[in-house]
Amino acid sequence: MNKTLRKAVIAGNWKMNKTPSEAKALLTEIAPLVKDAEAEVIACVPYVDIAVAVETVKGTNIKIGAENAHWEEKGAFTGEISTGMLKEIGVEYVVLGHSERRQYFGETDETVNLRTKAVLAAGLKPIVCVGELLKERETNITQEVIARQIKLDLLGVSAEDVKNVVIAYEPVWAIGTGKTATAEQAEEVCAFIRETLAKLYSKEVADSITIQYGGSMNDGNAAELLGKENVDGGLIGGASLVAEKFAAIVSAANA
Numbered sequence: 001m002n003k004t005l006r007k008a009v010i011a012g013n014w015k016m017n018k019t020p021s022e023a024k025a026l027l028t029e030i031a032p033l034v035k036d037a038e039a040e041v042i043a044c045v046p047y048v049d050i051a052v053a054v055e056t057v058k059g060t061n062i063k064i065g066a067e068n069a070h071w072e073e074k075g076a077f078t079g080e081i082s083t084g085m086l087k088e089i090g091v092e093y094v095v096l097g098h099s100e101r102r103q104y105f106g107e108t109d110e111t112v113n114l115r116t117k118a119v120l121a122a123g124l125k126p127i128v129c130v131g132e133l134l135k136e137r138e139t140n141i142t143q144e145v146i147a148r149q150i151k152l153d154l155l156g157v158s159a160e161d162v163k164n165v166v167i168a169y170e171p172v173w174a175i176g177t178g179k180t181a182t183a184e185q186a187e188e189v190c191a192f193i194r195e196t197l198a199k200l201y202s203k204e205v206a207d208s209i210t211i212q213y214g215g216s217m218n219d220g221n222a223a224e225l226l227g228k229e230n231v232d233g234g235l236i237g238g239a240s241l242v243a244e245k246f247a248a249i250v251s252a253a254n255a
């Protein structure tokens with residue numbers, strides 16, 4: 001990461017793990033371990049954990065995020081949660097367009113775009129996930145896929161608003177598989193994302209945007225990944241569920 005231009009952002013993505021009481025226990029364990037972090041530290045937790053999570057991290061440097069949000073403010077959308085609900089309960093970040101939502105729940109770039117605009121309008125910060133499938137990497141269309149996702153997911157987002165967006169580059173083949181992209185592969189795509197943002201907005205805007213890497217990031221590989229110029233943080237699944245591992249990744253961002 002380039003510390004003169006951007007602050008590192010380390011976010012846990014808990015996915016469908018931890019009940020409210022387990023969430024309280026894990027955050028209580030994490031808080032003292034990350035209290036001196038230079039990076040922004042976020043835990044993105046299941047909806048039902050949010051209230052207890054916000055309460056537990058009061059007075060600490062940990063911010064709470066949600067794992068999705070609907071784009072409408074209210075109405076007949078059974079099972080959905082609005083940005084207003086999240087804002088009122090104390091959420092600051094929202095993960096959007098995660099590959100698991102794209103793969104299993106019919107998420108498209110069009111709906112990611114609607115959600116991104118709604119999250120920004122509510123004054124929350126979206127963590128917009130992009131990434132190629134293994135087949136796409138093997139067919140040498142990674143850049144095409146990523147450019148398309150970035151352009152469509154951010155369609156209509158102003159230069160002012162995009163400064164509040166965090167992009168997470170998560171190669172789908174590296175998520176939960178134990179296969180991490182090499183630091184060089186991560187840097188190559190994160191740099192390409194920044195170039196794409198520079199074309200869409202400006203170099204100055206692109207330089208201010210945090211681009212995370214995600215996909216089997218752990219305490220062993222974080223330092224090398226975060227050492228790259230364009231890797232400004234991490235979106236961490238499995239390793240964010242173990243306090244010491246998550247804290248070690250946060251420390252790696254201090255170095």
Ligand code: PGA
Binds near residue numbers: 235239
């Ligand atoms: P992982 O998940 O760290 O378990 O690979 C990352 C993510 O899906 O955000």
